Structure formats: structure tokens, C-alpha cells
Amino acid sequence: MLLKNHLIKVFKKASSENNFLLKENIVLKWVHRFGIDSLNDLLIHSPVQERNHEEENQEQISLIDEVHEENQEQISLIDEVHEENQEQIKLESSKTFENIEEAKWESNGLETSISNQISSKNQNPNKINQFNENPKLPLPNIKNLRKWINNDKKAS
Numbered sequence: 001m002l003l004k005n006h007l008i009k010v011f012k013k014a015s016s017e018n019n020f021l022l023k024e025n026i027v028l029k030w031v032h033r034f035g036i037d038s039l040n041d042l043l044i045h046s047p048v049q050e051r052n053h054e055e056e057n058q059e060q061i062s063l064i065d066e067v068h069e070e071n072q073e074q075i076s077l078i079d080e081v082h083e084e085n086q087e088q089i090k091l092e093s094s095k096t097f098e099n100i101e102e103a104k105w106e107s108n109g110l111e112t113s114i115s116n117q118i119s120s121k122n123q124n125p126n127k128i129n130q131f132n133e134n135p136k137l138p139l140p141n142i143k144n145l146r147k148w149i150n151n152d153k154k155a156s
Contacts, residue, residue: 003033004034004041010022011026011030011042027039027042030042
């Protein structure tokens with residue numbers, strides 16, 4: 001464990017001084033001694049990596065906050081549109097209800113006028129029969145039919 005701690009300290013110092021050759025040398029020793037699978041242990045303790053992770057986390061948090069604010073604005077806009085739509089639906093439904101009521105009154109008026117007409121027809125059946133009867137035209141006897149046809153042609 002002493003070697004790991006020593007390599008971690010030297011790697012942190014090399015990272016803070018931006019000494020790439022020393023960092024590369026430490027990484028090679030680490031991988032040779034402990035294996036490539038344990039390299040994350042060295043890089044996690046690096047201050048540069050910690051700074052980078054902190055900066056990335058702060059950037060991600062700020063991006064998340066911006067997206068959250070945009071979403072809240074969109075939600076408020078959607079709520080406003082929803083309220084407007086509800087008001088329009090209420091107005092249209094009230095208009096539709098008024099139209100239905102008017103149609104009922106009109107249909108009731110038509111039904112009463114039709115029933116009045118029917119009752120008046122039932123009261124005056126003689127007048128209806130008078131209009132339905134066609135006056136009978138006088139027909140001549142068959143003997144005089146030819147004369148009657150010839151006279152009719154002359155008149156026209």
C-alpha cells in the first residue's frame with residue numbers, strides 16, 4: 001500500500017505542475033505493478049481529474065437548470081393555452097345549447113301549426129270534398145261524336 005500512496009502523491013504533484021513526462025512514467029509504473037484494471041484508482045485521486053469532474057458536474061447542473069427553466073416556461077404556456085381552450089369550449093357549448101333550445105321552440109311551433117291545420121281540415125271535410133270533385137263534362141252521344149269533334153277542331 002505504501003507504493004500506491006507514494007505513486008498517487010507523485011501523480012498529484014505532477015498533475016499540478018503539468019509535468020507530462022512524470023505523469024506518463026507514473027502511469028507506466030502503476031500499470032506494470034498493479035495492472036491496467038486498477039488504473040482508475042490512480043486517476044480518481046488526481047486533482048486535475050477532480051477539477052475536471054467538478055467543472056463537468058457544474059456545467060451539467062447549469063444545463064439541467066436551464067432546461068428545467070425552459071420546461072417550466074413551456075408548461076406555463078401550455079396551461080394558458082389550455083385555459084383559453086376551456087373558455088372557448090364553454091362558449092361554444094353554450095351557443096350550441098342555445099341553438100338546441102331555439103330548434104326545440106321552432107319545432108314545437110311547427111308541430112302546433114301542423115296540428116292546427118289537421119284539426120281545421122277535420123272540421124271542414126265538406127270543403128275538402130268540394131275541391132276534390134271535378135266537374136263532369138257533358139259528353140255528346142256517340143251519334144253526334146263526329147260532329148262534336150269537327151266543331152271542336154274548327155274552334156281551335
